[in-house]
Amino acid sequence: MDNPNKVTKDTTSKTTQTTETAEVAEHIKKQYEQVGIATLLNTVEIVCVDCQATRTIAKQEAFQVKRCVSCQEAYRKEQRKVYRKNRMLNLKTRVQLLENLLLTNNISIPA
Numbered sequence: 001m002d003n004p005n006k007v008t009k010d011t012t013s014k015t016t017q018t019t020e021t022a023e024v025a026e027h028i029k030k031q032y033e034q035v036g037i038a039t040l041l042n043t044v045e046i047v048c049v050d051c052q053a054t055r056t057i058a059k060q061e062a063f064q065v066k067r068c069v070s071c072q073e074a075y076r077k078e079q080r081k082v083y084r085k086n087r088m089l090n091l092k093t094r095v096q097l098l099e100n101l102l103l104t105n106n107i108s109i110p111a
C-alpha cells in the first residue's frame, strides 16, 4: 500500500519540477523573442570534434562546420602553419634541384 511519507515527498518534487519547467519555458520564450522563431527553427546544435563543446549553427552549415569557435580558430592557425612549412620545404627542394641542374651542366651563377 501507499506510504504517506512517500506521497508527501512526491508532491514536493512535482512542485519543484513544475517550477523548473516553467523556468525552462520562460527561457525558451525569451530566446524566441531575441532571435525570432525563423532563426531558431533554422539552427542546429553540433558537437565540436576537438573539445566536444556544443555550438549552435545554421542548418545549411551543418555539413561544413565541425568545431566550436575557439577550436576552429586554432585549427585554421595550425593549417596556415602547415601550409607555410610545406611551402618553404617545396621552395628549398626546388632551389636544390636548380642548383644540381646548374652544377651538372657546369654553369655557375656570377657573384
Ligand SMILES: [Zn+2]
Pocket: 048, 049, 050, 051, 052, 053, 067, 068, 069, 070, 071, 072
Ligand atoms: Zn572545440
